[in-house]
Amino acid sequence: MSTATVLKTETEADVSWQTLCIKSDLVAFSGVAAWIETAEGPAQVALFYLPGHETELYAVDHHDPFANANVIARGIVGDLKGQPVVASPIYKQHFRLKDGVCLEDESVQLRTWPVRFEGDQVMIAIEAL
Amino acid sequence: MNISHSDKQQLIVIGNGMVGHHLVEQLVERGATEAYRIIVFGEERHLAYDRVHLSEYFAGRDAESLALCASDYYAEHGIELRLSEAVTGIDRDNGEVVTDKGRYAYDRLVLATGSYPFVPPIPGNDRPNCLVYRTLEDLDAIRAAAEKATTGVVVGGGLLGLEAANALRGLNLDTAVVEFAPRLMPMQVDSEGGELLREKIESLGVQVLTERATQRIEDGGASFHRMVFQDDKVLETDLIVFSAGIRPRDELARECGLEMGERGGVVIDDHCLTSDPAILAVGEVALWNNSIFGLVGPGYQMAKAAAYTLTQGELTFRGADMSTKLKLLGVDVGSIGDAHGDRSPGARMFRYLDQIKQEYRKLVVSSDGKKLLGAMLVGDNSYYDTLMQYYSNGLELPEDPASLILPSTEGAPALGADALPETATICSCHNVTKGDVCASIDAGCTDLGAVKLETKASTGCGGCAALLKSVVDHELESRGVEVDKSICEHFAYTRQELYGIVRVEGIKTFSELIEKHGSSQTQGLGCDICKPAVASILASCFNEPITDASHIPLQDTNDTFMANMQKNGTYSVVPRVPGGEITPDKLIALGEVAKKYQLYTKITGGQRVDLFGAQLHDLPDIWQELIDAGFETGHAYGKATRTVKSCVGSTWCRYGVQDSVGMALHIENRYKGLRSPHKLKFAVSGCTRECAEAQSKDVGVIATENGWNLYVCGNGGMRPRHAELFATDLDDETLIKYIDRFLMFYIRTADRLQRTSVWRENLDGGLDYLKDVIIHDSLGIGEELESQMQEVVDRYECEWANALKDPAKLKRFRSYVNDDRPDPNIIVTEERGQLRPA
Ligand SMILES: Cc1cc2nc3c(=O)[nH]c(=O)nc-3n(C[C@H](O)[C@H](O)[C@H](O)COP(=O)(O)OP(=O)(O)OC[C@H]3O[C@@H](n4cnc5c(N)ncnc54)[C@H](O)[C@@H]3O)c2cc1C
Numbered sequence A: 001m002s003t004a005t006v007l008k009t010e011t012e013a014d015v016s017w018q019t020l021c022i023k024s025d026l027v028a029f030s031g032v033a034a035w036i037e038t039a040e041g042p043a044q045v046a047l048f049y050l051p052g053h054e055t056e057l058y059a060v061d062h063h064d065p066f067a068n069a070n071v072i073a074r075g076i077v078g079d080l081k082g083q084p085v086v087a088s089p090i091y092k093q094h095f096r097l098k099d100g101v102c103l104e105d106e107s108v109q110l111r112t113w114p115v116r117f118e119g120d121q122v123m124i125a126i127e128a129l
Numbered sequence B: 001m002n003i004s005h006s007d008k009q010q011l012i013v014i015g016n017g018m019v020g021h022h023l024v025e026q027l028v029e030r031g032a033t034e035a036y037r038i039i040v041f042g043e044e045r046h047l048a049y050d051r052v053h054l055s056e057y058f059a060g061r062d063a064e065s066l067a068l069c070a071s072d073y074y075a076e077h078g079i080e081l082r083l084s085e086a087v088t089g090i091d092r093d094n095g096e097v098v099t100d101k102g103r104y105a106y107d108r109l110v111l112a113t114g115s116y117p118f119v120p121p122i123p124g125n126d127r128p129n130c131l132v133y134r135t136l137e138d139l140d141a142i143r144a145a146a147e148k149a150t151t152g153v154v155v156g157g158g159l160l161g162l163e164a165a166n167a168l169r170g171l172n173l174d175t176a177v178v179e180f181a182p183r184l185m186p187m188q189v190d191s192e193g194g195e196l197l198r199e200k201i202e203s204l205g206v207q208v209l210t211e212r213a214t215q216r217i218e219d220g221g222a223s224f225h226r227m228v229f230q231d232d233k234v235l236e237t238d239l240i241v242f243s244a245g246i247r248p249r250d251e252l253a254r255e256c257g258l259e260m261g262e263r264g265g266v267v268i269d270d271h272c273l274t275s276d277p278a279i280l281a282v283g284e285v286a287l288w289n290n291s292i293f294g295l296v297g298p299g300y301q302m303a304k305a306a307a308y309t310l311t312q313g314e315l316t317f318r319g320a321d322m323s324t325k326l327k328l329l330g331v332d333v334g335s336i337g338d339a340h341g342d343r344s345p346g347a348r349m350f351r352y353l354d355q356i357k358q359e360y361r362k363l364v365v366s367s368d369g370k371k372l373l374g375a376m377l378v379g380d381n382s383y384y385d386t387l388m389q390y391y392s393n394g395l396e397l398p399e400d401p402a403s404l405i406l407p408s409t410e411g412a413p414a415l416g417a418d419a420l421p422e423t424a425t426i427c428s429c430h431n432v433t434k435g436d437v438c439a440s441i442d443a444g445c446t447d448l449g450a451v452k453l454e455t456k457a458s459t460g461c462g463g464c465a466a467l468l469k470s471v472v473d474h475e476l477e478s479r480g481v482e483v484d485k486s487i488c489e490h491f492a493y494t495r496q497e498l499y500g501i502v503r504v505e506g507i508k509t510f511s512e513l514i515e516k517h518g519s520s521q522t523q524g525l526g527c528d529i530c531k532p533a534v535a536s537i538l539a540s541c542f543n544e545p546i547t548d549a550s551h552i553p554l555q556d557t558n559d560t561f562m563a564n565m566q567k568n569g570t571y572s573v574v575p576r577v578p579g580g581e582i583t584p585d586k587l588i589a590l591g592e593v594a595k596k597y598q599l600y601t602k603i604t605g606g607q608r609v610d611l612f613g614a615q616l617h618d619l620p621d622i623w624q625e626l627i628d629a630g631f632e633t634g635h636a637y638g639k640a641t642r643t644v645k646s647c648v649g650s651t652w653c654r655y656g657v658q659d660s661v662g663m664a665l666h667i668e669n670r671y672k673g674l675r676s677p678h679k680l681k682f683a684v685s686g687c688t689r690e691c692a693e694a695q696s697k698d699v700g701v702i703a704t705e706n707g708w709n710l711y712v713c714g715n716g717g718m719r720p721r722h723a724e725l726f727a728t729d730l731d732d733e734t735l736i737k738y739i740d741r742f743l744m745f746y747i748r749t750a751d752r753l754q755r756t757s758v759w760r761e762n763l764d765g766g767l768d769y770l771k772d773v774i775i776h777d778s779l780g781i782g783e784e785l786e787s788q789m790q791e792v793v794d795r796y797e798c799e800w801a802n803a804l805k806d807p808a809k810l811k812r813f814r815s816y817v818n819d820d821r822p823d824p825n826i827i828v829t830e831e832r833g834q835l836r837p838a
Helices: B018-029 B051-057 B136-147 B159-170 B191-202 B251-255 B296-310 B381-392 B434-442 B448-455 B465-478 B495-505 B510-517 B530-542 B584-596 B616-628 B660-671 B732-749 B756-762 B766-774 B782-794 B799-804
Strands: A015-022 A030-038 A041-049 A057-061 A076-080 A083-087 A094-096 A115-118 A121-127 B009-014 B036-041 B080-082 B087-091 B096-099 B102-105 B108-111 B115-117 B130-132 B151-155 B174-178 B207-209 B214-219 B225-229 B234-237 B239-242 B246-248 B266-268 B279-281 B286-288 B324-328 B331-337 B348-354 B359-365 B372-378 B425-427 B571-573 B600-603 B609-614 B641-646 B680-685 B699-704 B707-712 B724-730 B828-831 B834-837
Touching: A015 A030, A015 A041, A015 A115, A030 A076, A030 A121, A041 A083, A057 A115, A076 B530, B009 B018, B009 B102, B018 B036, B018 B296, B051 B136, B051 B159, B087 B251, B108 B296, B130 B136, B136 B159, B136 B239, B151 B159, B151 B234, B159 B174, B159 B239, B159 B324, B174 B234, B191 B207, B191 B331, B191 B348, B191 B359, B191 B372, B225 B239, B266 B279, B279 B296, B324 B381, B331 B381, B372 B381, B381 B465, B425 B434, B425 B465, B434 B448, B434 B465, B448 B465, B448 B756, B495 B510, B495 B530, B495 B732, B510 B530, B530 B782, B571 B616, B584 B600, B584 B609, B584 B616, B600 B834, B609 B616, B609 B834, B616 B799, B641 B660, B660 B680, B660 B699, B660 B732, B699 B732, B707 B732, B724 B732, B724 B766, B732 B756, B732 B766, B732 B782, B756 B766
Parallel strands: B009 B036, B009 B108, B036 B080, B108 B279, B130 B239, B151 B174, B151 B239, B174 B207, B266 B286, B641 B680, B680 B699
Antiparallel strands: A015 A121, A030 A041, A041 A057, A076 A083, A083 A094, A115 A121, B087 B096, B096 B102, B115 B246, B214 B225, B225 B234, B324 B331, B331 B372, B348 B359, B359 B372, B571 B609, B600 B609, B699 B707, B707 B724, B828 B834
């Protein structure tokens, strides 16, 4: 079931920061989906925006490995045991936003990407093509 | 008809009563239809019905709802059911039964002819308006006679007599009970108990005359009849119901020479075989070990044993317990084992009498004081369950047995659920043991309602409700389930408590609620349990659009996008079609939208049309077109009012007695947009034929000549539950008032995701309590509930129309924020002329 790919230890040299969208495209305390180009080809990411929280932005795979459908951005955001999570809208598994690990089955992990605001822009770090 | 099939034996069952039907069910369950061709003869014109609840016929239930199975059950299993055809003789030499219509060969034969009410041989007992109380037809006759009567007398003060007296009282007759013995219910209670019972029943306005032997019945002066007693005293009355005991209907058996008991009854052995091994007998016609069992439970056990006998199984009938717990004319009466203590030499007794509270209890214990042999209760049956457990499981009594019947401040000392062995019977109607209850919990039932639906426990007479609850609570607790009733880690409150907080403090957003009342250890984001639950509460209270910025992060994806997500990430769209009534133009518009967006189209069970396969970004365009064509959102995605199904009613149908479509429209338009703990389904039928299947809905309405009957808490689906009759012959206004109150009370008190059926199963006090709250306003909240409902109704707005007006909300309906590409993962294929997921 695992679709996790081990991320290389990041160094600024390995990644490029790309603009994904603008702040007003985001939905507070919820998710939206976007396309990115990665070394392995196009991918869909789910972006979550938690205004006022320690980490305000998260990006994880939009693809739900349990349901095999692109739906993670449409899940409900919450926190379990102190960690921000998203619940799959189809079969309700919880994925930690920080590292993508599934709480119900730790062998399953969504990919994660560093994201940040630059002014009004939402930027994502993608491994250099 | 007289063909015998070479491969199958022919099995004939005479009598389609409660036990005869149970036998058929048992045979089907054991696959006996493979070996036998089965024919069932029933003298009555009705399919087997629930005689135990016969009196509910007067409360508005009809033959169909009292029926013990669906009308096509027999045909479905290849069993021939011949109703209105009495068997008139058995020809054992030729192996045939005889009816007015012909002769039918049998290889095996079962007598399930039940019993008939005994009418004492009193001159005049055959006068008009001298009736009995056993069948639906008897009740029709009583109802008809009561219309012209003002007074009624029941002859016989036993269990059935008091039940009949209650029925007469319900038909607004001045009622009296005449009993030959010195007290009422001589079988169940002793003289002290009988005296109490008399006092209680007289205080209800029913006259009780004991030690009266009727000598003759003749023309009355003021009333239709005059009854003359042994001392020449007289009683005048318009209507007489005889209920002086039952006698087995054993005439067929007697005529064909089977072995009979001295006082009647067909003798059977432990296998339910009569003296002719080709013939079996079960139920009230059968005499086992010199006893007739006049209760349905033992009859069912015989039916099961007979089914085993007929299929070479190893199960025998070894007698049955006649303990009973009853509520007659509102008075509790309980009788366990040897209640009189006259069958157990050396037995010792304890008795407790309270003439103020009118309670009486008696224990019969073994000479060493260790075992309970019997018990008698009048006035308070809360002691019954515990005593019954001591009795039926042979448990050793406590040091001081009297403590079991003495009043204590906490009521009867309950026998801890853990003290019961696994084999202890919890529900005797459905023969459910403590072990069965535990197994259902192990299989995933996590509350009382689920256990009841799974095991059927406490769904018969309901007498074991309190015991079942304590066993379930105890078992859940010992498994570590349920101890914490908090909705989730973010709130140390139940859903009901959160609802109260929101109402009382007028809190209108999730963030305010979690800030003021959330647990301190969390990050305050909530989770997928509490967010939708709070969203639902807020919507039930204030009905603000769910797509408003403060509410949108709380919603499940279906509510977020106001459509139903399917397994491939696409959505289905269901516009509202109130009452299932739709104009041709609207139907065409639906078709055109479906065609344009290539949506798979299917008619739903709720009388509307479901359009599948819409992509997220197409939803706003689809809805703009639907709204332009006059549609509104159908809330198929929400825990909310779904549909009000209806039949055409009096407008078109020859049988309809009210305008069911009109009422369905009224109901649907009133409650559309109402969000609740779970989805709500309604139906309105225009007559008792019930084509709209209202009795499987949360709220069902069935037209009567005089108005509407209201049914509540039904469910179809995985665990079907018949809705219960709640109120009868309501006018339009009262009907809506009750539904308003009912729905708001449910919304106020249910758990999250709890359908009305499960809520009702868990409701302390059951249907009577619900009636008290809704009809009699026992909590004094009736008007408040109505005004809360009115607020929701007044604030209704189609949420799709609302979203389409707001560009900020529409931004949400993009599959991707940085690209217009559709999701490449969604692949479809064609099947039967439509697209479906590949
Ligand atoms: C008002 C009332 C309340 C009751 N309350 C309770 C209660 O609370 N608890 C309890 O345990 N029990 C109760 N009982 C008793 C219970 O109903 C009976 O024990 C049960 O119905 C017996 O089932 P049976 O099949 O043996 O007989 P029945 O249900 O009487 O069925 C026998 C059927 O056979 C048919 N039949 C007879 N002869 C022929 C023939 N020659 N050819 C074709 N058909 C024939 C009859 O018409 C009848 O339909 C109550 C009974 C009544 C009347």
